[in-house]
Amino acid sequence: xxxxxxxxxxxxxxxxxxxxxxxxxxxxxxxxxxxxxxxxxxxxxxxxxxxxxxxxxxxxxxxxxxxxxxxxxxxxxxxxxxxxxxxxxxxxxxxxxxxxxxxxxxxxxxxxxxxxxxxxxxxxxxxxxxxxxxxxxxxxxxxxxxxxxxxxxxxxxxxxxxxxxxxxxxxxxxxxxxxxxxxxxxxxxxxxxxxxxxxxxxxxxxxxxxxxxxxxxxxxxxxxxxxxxxxxxxxxxxxxxxxxxxxxxxxxxxxxxxxxxxxxxxxxxxxxxxxxxxxxxxxxxxxxxxxxxxxxxxxxxx
Amino acid sequence: xxxxxxxxxxxxxxxxxxxxxxxxxxxxxxxxxxxxxxxxxxxxxxxxxxxxxxxxxxxxxxxxxxxxxxxxxxxxxxxxxxxxxxxxxxxxxxxxxxxxxxxxxxxxxxxxxxxxxxxxxxxxxxxxxxxxxxxxxxxxxxxxxxxxxxxxxxxxxxxxxxxxxxxxxxxxxxxxxxxxxxxxxxxxxxxxx
Amino acid sequence: xxxxxxxxxxxxxxxxxxxxxxxxxxxxxxxxxxxxxxxxxxxxxxxxxxxxxxxxxxxxxxxxxxxxxxxxxxxxxxxxxxxxxxxxxxxxxxxxxxxxxxxxxxxxxxxxxxxxxxxxxxxxxxxxxxxxxxxxxxxxxxxxxxxxxxxxxxxxxxxxxxxxxxxxx
Numbered sequence: 301x302x303x304x305x306x307x308x309x310x311x312x313x314x315x316x317x318x319x320x321x322x323x324x325x326x327x328x329x330x331x332x333x334x335x336x337x338x339x340x341x342x343x344x345x346x347x348x349x350x351x352x353x354x355x356x357x358x359x360x361x362x363x364x365x366x367x368x369x370x371x372x373x374x375x376x377x378x379x380x381x382x383x384x385x386x387x388x389x390x391x392x393x394x395x396x397x398x399x400x401x402x403x404x405x406x407x408x409x410x411x412x413x414x415x416x417x418x419x420x421x422x423x424x425x426x427x428x429x430x431x432x433x434x435x436x437x438x439x440x441x442x443x444x445x446x447x448x449x450x451x452x453x454x455x456x457x458x459x460x461x462x463x464x465x466x467x468x469x470x471x472x473x474x475x476x477x478x479x480x481x482x483x484x485x486x487x488x489x490x491x492x493x494x495x496x497x498x499x500x501x502x503x504x505x506x507x508x509x510x511x512x513x514x515x516x517x518x519x520x521x522x523x524x525x526x527x528x529x530x531x532x533x534x535x536x537x538x539x540x541x542x543x544x545x546x547x548x549x550x551x552x553x554x555x556x557x558x559x560x561x562x563x564x565x566x567x568x569x570x571x572x573x574x575x576x577x578x579x580x581x582x583x584x585x586x587x588x589x590x591x592x593x594x595x596x597x598x599x600x601x602x
Numbered sequence: 603x604x605x606x607x608x609x610x611x612x613x614x615x616x617x618x619x620x621x622x623x624x625x626x627x628x629x630x631x632x633x634x635x636x637x638x639x640x641x642x643x644x645x646x647x648x649x650x651x652x653x654x655x656x657x658x659x660x661x662x663x664x665x666x667x668x669x670x671x672x673x674x675x676x677x678x679x680x681x682x683x684x685x686x687x688x689x690x691x692x693x694x695x696x697x698x699x700x701x702x703x704x705x706x707x708x709x710x711x712x713x714x715x716x717x718x719x720x721x722x723x724x725x726x727x728x729x730x731x732x733x734x735x736x737x738x739x740x741x742x743x744x745x746x747x748x749x750x751x752x753x754x755x756x757x758x759x760x761x762x763x764x765x766x767x768x769x770x771x772x773x774x775x776x777x778x779x780x781x782x783x784x785x786x787x788x789x790x791x792x793x794x795x
Numbered sequence: 796x797x798x799x800x801x802x803x804x805x806x807x808x809x810x811x812x813x814x815x816x817x818x819x820x821x822x823x824x825x826x827x828x829x830x831x832x833x834x835x836x837x838x839x840x841x842x843x844x845x846x847x848x849x850x851x852x853x854x855x856x857x858x859x860x861x862x863x864x865x866x867x868x869x870x871x872x873x874x875x876x877x878x879x880x881x882x883x884x885x886x887x888x889x890x891x892x893x894x895x896x897x898x899x900x901x902x903x904x905x906x907x908x909x910x911x912x913x914x915x916x917x918x919x920x921x922x923x924x925x926x927x928x929x930x931x932x933x934x935x936x937x938x939x940x941x942x943x944x945x946x947x948x949x950x951x952x953x954x955x956x957x958x959x960x961x962x963x964x
Contacts, residue, residue, distance in 0.1 A: 301645045301646065302624065302625075302626070302629075302645075303624045303626075304624070305603045305622065305624055306603060306623065306624060307603055307623075308603065308606070308623030308624075308667070308669060310669070310670075329849055334665050334666065334667075334670075335647060335662075335665055337849075338626075338647065338664075338665040338666070338667075339646035339647045339648075339665065339914075340849065340850060341624075342626070342645050342646050342664065342665075343646055343910055343914060344878060344879070345850045345851075345852070345879055345910065345911060345914065345915075346849040346850050346851070347851075348849060351623070353667075353670060355670055379659075402735070403650075403734050403735025404660060404713070404716075404717070404732060404735060405650065405653055405660045405661055405662050405713065405735045406647070406662070406735065408659040408660060408661050409659075409661055409662075409665070409666070421917075421918065421921070422917070455847075455925060456847050456848070456918050456921060456922055456925070457847050457848035457849075457850065457918075458847065458848050489734070490730070490731055490734035491734045491735060493917065520921075521921055521925065557917075557920045557921040558920070559916055559917045559919070559920060560916050560917070561916075561917060646914075
């Protein structure tokens, strides 16, 4: 299986890349890590006429914190983010979710920006972005703009990024000091796409939940932010009953598809189960001095 | 789509080619460089048979275009052995029967080399997770996991060699001569196919 | 893969019937429909490019409308093959008057095979429903516009306005 012919460009600057996209529009596809795009091209399910390879572009691989926000360049490799002490201490939810992204070989090439722009309905990084209320910067012929996570993921493999725009940076708010977190997903085998996945963050104040974030993947065309469950949790004291109520709200908020791998009912059920487990784990981690993550990424075999 | 020049270093040796941008790195290594140890199992990034090391990282060469590797340092399965001396990972696969047909093996070896460099003392669970990106249809993985664990021991062993260079393993398994990087020369058994 | 749904369209049954039998209207609401050539009564040769994001396939095949019971029911049978796979399906469309509006019930059974079905299995159902939803949303919007050929002179009635032939409610 070999890809169809294409015109190949390897720009060296962001400006050059943006000009190429402006010139070719819908005919062009951006090549970042290639771990999702190249399989489609090899199978000729995607036949872009023009490829704009970002791997030689300077300035897209920054990873730093500024004023409570983790700023991740679009071309930061998933593996680099996964191993970064900065990510581990400022956003351990992202670090844990990254451990579930595919396999090590995939994470060696795959990028943070690429995963976000590809918007696979069962991907981890978009769900983390949704949970934590992140945003992205895209640059187009008319300049740069910001797209918030809530507006970014439209449907299967589709974001609000225009064909002529280039995603340059992903930004995630740093998790509050002392917040607990958990990423839980279920898949048939290590590295398979999640049948359902849940990312949770809990911040407590004097034993009461001050802030709750929950987002799910694999249960719809785009990541689902469980707003009703979050509202239910905020202001409550943690208890098993409260976790079950939150799980019920999560189950009510999703409308998963069934397929060969899992029925809609199974996905809905498992989403609730994972929510309870994730909330328990997040509570257990809350209050630890600094949010330095020590937990392992959690992935259960189905 | 005009062909482009590609220059890479593979196993310490320089290779050049002139290829269409759509030619995958796996095909380039096999066809243009004549190194057919890297195998094509699925060509869509699932099986890991095409795994090589690019600038030290384990990557799926079927998901890279050759033009993307221009200037890179690659390592393939052909670069593991030192002449007649097997790399510890190869030695371990052999001793622990970690292969049957051998098709997936180059991919497993390259993945393991990178994995063990990062996880010198892995638990069994860590080994299984680390190898999860490689599929084997023959072995059922048990012996592969054993082989990787054994290779980890070999690579991290600091036990000094005795005068004769021999050291009998505790459980009466076959004697293993330990040296820091490569076991000493031994005759390579021909595997009949 | 069984899919079904209902849509309420802001026009009386007769107008909706005429629109869903009008190849131009169908073409307008199916952006990937590159060709719809009549090859016989209620029989068409079709070329359809369909997909999501950059995953697109072009299928060439036939579309037949059978079991016509004007103005409330027909059945579509389609099949096509392309590089990414093949598809075969049949569906029924039923119209029911609801005042000056029409309740359209559709139901289909589509088989998709080949590479796209294997690789895209986990998204096929969702994407299929979404594309069909887009088709009907477009159809809904057609009734705000003057129709082309086939429909009653003066265009379809706007919601709430009586038109010849439909009862007042």
